[in-house]
Amino acid sequence: MSETILVTGASAGFGQAICRRLVADGHRVIGAARRIQKLQKLQGELGESFYPLQMDVTDLSQVDHALASLPADWSQIDVLINNAGLALGLAPAQEAEMADWLTMIQTNIVGLAYLTRRILPQMVERNDGYIINMGSTAGTVPYPGANIYGASKAFVKQFSLNLRADLAGKKIRVSNIEPGLCEGTEFSLVRFKGDEKRVESLYQDAHAIQPEDIANTVSWLLQQPKHVNVNRIEIMPVSQTFGTQPVYRD
Ligand SMILES: NC(=O)c1ccc[n+]([C@@H]2O[C@H](COP(=O)([O-])OP(=O)(O)OC[C@H]3O[C@@H](n4cnc5c(N)ncnc54)[C@H](OP(=O)(O)O)[C@@H]3O)[C@@H](O)[C@H]2O)c1
Structure with a gap:
């Protein structure tokens, strides 16, 4: 069934791959981000099933204006994919x-919380909808330098679960996707503030997850029957695993 899907962070990385995949799956996709030229370029590629929507998710009045500017036939959002996000520094x-x-x-x-709060009421009114949040393994696994980034993704994980608690008895689904090391996005370039050498060495021979792997996961989630809710889905490359807990001695 064709749905109208709002994807934030659609100008790069996972968001862009998700838009491509969902349009190929037959959906209508609103792609949101700050860099409108990148969204317009994507529209040139994807055609009229894609609607570019400029918004800075940190500017709440801009989010309101952007949502209010949607043409009537794009204003019912069946699926919200809260993907926009970033890490800064380590x-x-x-x-x-x-x-x-x-x-x-x-x-x-x-x-993420604001977009959810703005769009959830229309889903509740229709008693139908799906919110997919982009968390991270950093929301579960602590690592040095993850401090606020990891904590923000722990928020996303628990917020996703708490939404399901509030939505008891309603036919609205919520999933949190929690990827580990992924390449082919701007994520590490943003985190390391343009230090390409550092980015290159992070991914060298790591066979990290690709944006298309995340897009496949989103596509699979949307193909599950409406009585099925996947609460969390954690994905890591085979090359990445867990370490022991270090003990520092005097
Ligand atoms: N790559 C990884 O290793 C990895 C692993 C786990 C989780 N994640 C999560 O996956 C999500 C997508 O990351 P990615 O790897 O695809 O990174 P990316 O290539 O840097 O893409 C991030 C997207 O978020 C948008 N964005 C950032 N700040 C925004 C703002 N204030 N308002 C609106 N849009 C904003 C960017 O668009 P504009 O700059 O045009 O606004 C861009 O489209 C993030 O939530 C990230 O935390 C990534």
Whole structure:
């Protein structure tokens, strides 16, 4: 069945791959991000099943205006994919930039919560809808330098589960996708503030997850029957695994 799907963070990485895949699956997709030229380029590729929508998810009045500007036949959103997000820096908490922390909180937490709060009532009214959030393994597995980024993704995980608790008895689904190391996106270039050498060495020979793997996962979630809710889905490349807990001795 064709749905109208709003994907945030559609100008790059996972979001772009998700838009491509969902249009190929026969859906109508609204792609949101700040860089409108990138969205317009994607529209050139995907055609009239794709609607570019400029918004900065940290600017709540901009989100309101963007949503209000949707043409009537695009305004019923059947599926919300809260994918926009970022990590900034990998410094220990005592050295991290406060401005970076605030940007991560505003984007990964406030923006995601606001879009959810704006769109959920129309889903509840129809007693139908699906919210897919983009979490991270960082929301479960602590690692040095993840401080606020990991904590913001722990918020996304618990918020997703709590939404399901509030939606008891309603036919609205919520899933949290939790990827590990992924390449082919701008994520690490943003995190390392344009340091291409650092990005290159992170992914070298790592056979990391690709954006298309995440798009496949979203496509699969949407193909599950409406009585099935996948709460969480954690995905890592085979090359990535868990470590022991270090003990530092005097
Ligand atoms: N790549 C990984 O290793 C990895 C692993 C686990 C989870 N994730 C999560 O997956 C999601 C997508 O990441 P990605 O790897 O695809 O990164 P990416 O290539 O950097 O894409 C991030 C997207 O978010 C958008 N965005 C950022 N800030 C925004 C804002 N204030 N308002 C609106 N849009 C904003 C960007 O668009 P504009 O700049 O045009 O606004 C871009 O389209 C993020 O939530 C990330 O935390 C990534």
